Amino acid sequence: MEEDVYLVRTLNSIYRLVRGDEKVIIIKIGDVVREKRSPITPGEKFVGDSAVLEISPSWKSGRLILFQGDKVILNTSQVISIEKIN
Numbered sequence: 904m905e906e907d908v909y910l911v912r913t914l915n916s917i918y919r920l921v922r923g924d925e926k927v928i929i930i931k932i933g934d935v936v937r938e939k940r941s942p943i944t945p946g947e948k949f950v951g952d953s954a955v956l957e958i959s960p961s962w963k964s965g966r967l968i969l970f971q972g973d974k975v976i977l978n979t980s981q982v983i984s985i986e987k988i989n
Contacts, residue, residue, distance in 0.1 A: 908989045911956070911967055914981035918967065919988075920954065927954040929969050929977055949977045958982065 909920040910932075921928040929949045951969040958965035965982030968975060 906989075907987065910984075910986045910988050911979075912983045912985075913967065913979045914983060916979065918979070920956075920967070922954070925952070927951050927969060929954065929967070951976045956982065956985065958985075 905924070907922045909922070911918045911920050911929075916934055917932045919930045919932055921930075927950070929951075931945050931947045933945045949969050951971040953970045955968045955970070956965065957968070967977070967979045967982055969977040
């Protein structure tokens, strides 16, 4: 199974997204130091069967959404950057 791994930064958090043939895994790596804290703890892992990464045409905003079937497992806002790390 070949996997693609991405580092996704949002306004409040940093995530590792692993996209395999059959599932998508999102792991929170840490928080961005800000006054407002994210309710998700570093190291928390989310597994689903598909993910959507929406980026605005201006690349100034976006969302990361993880699904298991029709159920939303994780919905982040304000994606700042995406970097493929393998």
